[in-house]
Amino acid sequence: MNNPFKPPIVILANGKFPKHEIAVKAFRSAGTLICADGSYNHLASIGLKPHVIIGDLDSVNDLTNFDGLIINDSNQNNSDLEKCIDWSIMNGIKQVAIIGATGLREDMTVNNIMLLYRYFEKIDLKIITDHFTIFCNNGKNSFPSFKGQIVSLIPQNSNCEMYTTNLKYALHGNVNNYTNLSSNESLNETFTIESSAPVIIFCAHQNL
Amino acid sequence: MNNPFKPPIVILANGKFPKHEIAVKAFRSAGTLICADGSYNHLASIGLKPHVIIGDLDSVNDLTNFDGLIINDSNQNNSDLEKCIDWSIMNGIKQVAIIGATGLREDMTVNNIMLLYRYFEKIDLKIITDHFTIFCNNGKNSFPSFKGQIVSLIPQNSNCEMYTTNLKYALHGNVNNYTNLSSNESLNETFTIESSAPVIIFCAHQNL
Structure with missing residues (x-):
């Protein structure tokens, strides 16, 4: 069964929201935009909404006006970004661009980039930052x-x-x-x- | 022979200049401040000078007013930060704090943090960022x-x-x-x- 989600699939992670035109263009071109938990707050604050929110929802401020798909995954053994990637694989999604994966906490920046080693054979993943496309x-x-x-x-x-x-x-x-x-x-x-x-x-x- | 450089030894790398008080305090308390190549430009722009500049000097804008120690190391097989750490080890320095190692280019952020694996048995290294002390x-x-x-x-x-x-x-x-x-x-x-x-x-x- 093909996945029902419109491509391109873009995950917005909890790092720094990008400014570079290549990253912003990837964000704007999303057919399906997935927010990793608290990254929804930034979107909501600028008047935008994703199609899907995935996470343990402990960082989301207010979901009152959100009418998209909410995937509440309370597993504490993986990060919100991992939850988003796992969910994408489970739904037969073949290709994902991740933005907001870097630029704030260094532990998350390193871990998010290192996730590419774990997932690259299962899904076509690229991380787009203000400086690089990383795969x-x-x-x-x-x-x-x-x-x-x-x-x-x-x-x-x-x-x-x-x-x-x-x-x-x-x-x-x-x-x-x-x-x-x-x-x-x-x-x-x-x-x-x-x-x-x-x-x-x-x-x-x-x-x- | 003891090294002649006054502790604490601080290396300023080429990433983002820190704002957090813990990182700024480490910077201000340096007995010997070493600039990794182009990080000198930022210091000079705010009217400060290091004691030592180490690198291939291809990124330093103007050394006219610098009267400290210049170590011109043109080896293209390692980064300016690696040159600074190697020089510290060679000079018998036992403990170094690195600031400015993260926050801009993600390739450098990841590589600079990964350097800890390579050097930690040779020298007591810590990276201080706006979020963490890393060792x-x-x-x-x-x-x-x-x-x-x-x-x-x-x-x-x-x-x-x-x-x-x-x-x-x-x-x-x-x-x-x-x-x-x-x-x-x-x-x-x-x-x-x-x-x-x-x-x-x-x-x-x-x-x-």
């Missing part, structure tokens, strides 16, 4: 880019093989804790990464 | 706290044993990808953590 890849793939785009990499394992094409600082084999994987640069309209372990890829919206 | 621990240790303090944990390995005392959600054995390690809460003036692998600990300055 996870394993194996060999090609990615759309632009010349000069800053590309940073964080592999899941501190010791893995990685090969790249069209990146300024080419990787061709073993990377470890001491290999600088930040602020690489795309040389063309695509680049490829082949890795022996999952790697989180940060693609900058513009020069940073 | 790394292995084995069993007790930490100063306050009742209600939010404590978040990120273990280096997705599968490790962890035991805690004085935390609201007690850990007593195996943790994995699905154990929620964010937003735990201290129940007393100290808490202990015993872990079979290094774990990054975020201690909140106050209720978040």
Whole structure:
């Protein structure tokens, strides 16, 4: 059964509400907007409403005027963002963009980005921030880019093989804790990464 | 030989300059203030100067009025913050507080926090942000706290044993990808953590 929710599916997490046009455009283009618990408060404060609210609802100020779908999930063993992703997978959703995942508490910023390792094989997830589009890849793939785009990499394992094409600082084999994987640069309209372990890829919206 | 640099040693990294009083106090109390490359620009713009600047100096706008120590390290295989930490270790410095490590680019925020795993056995490092004091621990240790303090944990390995005392959600054995390690809460003036692998600990300055 196909899921009944209109794409694109966008989750608004509890971090900083984005300002960059790419993130704002993703937010505005949502066919289905899902609020992770308290992120609803910010939306309501600017006169907007999501289609779905998911969480333990302990952070939502006032649901009086909300007539969308409420998923009350009181499980204390996962975060509100995890609840939203789990619910998306359960409903057969294949692709999700997450905004508001970063920019406030650093524990949540790191954890939210690290979630990509856990979920990327189950659902096509990308986190869009004021600086980057962030996703996870394993194996060999090609990615759309632009010349000069800053590309940073964080592999899941501190010791893995990685090969790249069209990146300024080419990787061709073993990377470890001491290999600088930040602020690489795309040389063309695509680049490829082949890795022996999952790697989180940060693609900058513009020069940073 | 003891290092000749006056403690406390504080590194100012290139992220967001902090506002929280705990971070600002750490900055103001520096006996030796080290700027990671371009972070000097911000200081200079508010009429302040560090004692040391370390980096490839490609981001520093103008050094005309700087009469401190300049360490020009053009190695492109590590970040400016790594150069500062390496230099501190090389100079026999035992303890460093880092501010400005987070809050702007997410690739740098994650990488800077992950550096704690690499360095914590070589130097006593803590990152102080607008929300947390962040450090790394292995084995069993007790930490100063306050009742209600939010404590978040990120273990280096997705599968490790962890035991805690004085935390609201007690850990007593195996943790994995699905154990929620964010937003735990201290129940007393100290808490202990015993872990079979290094774990990054975020201690909140106050209720978040």
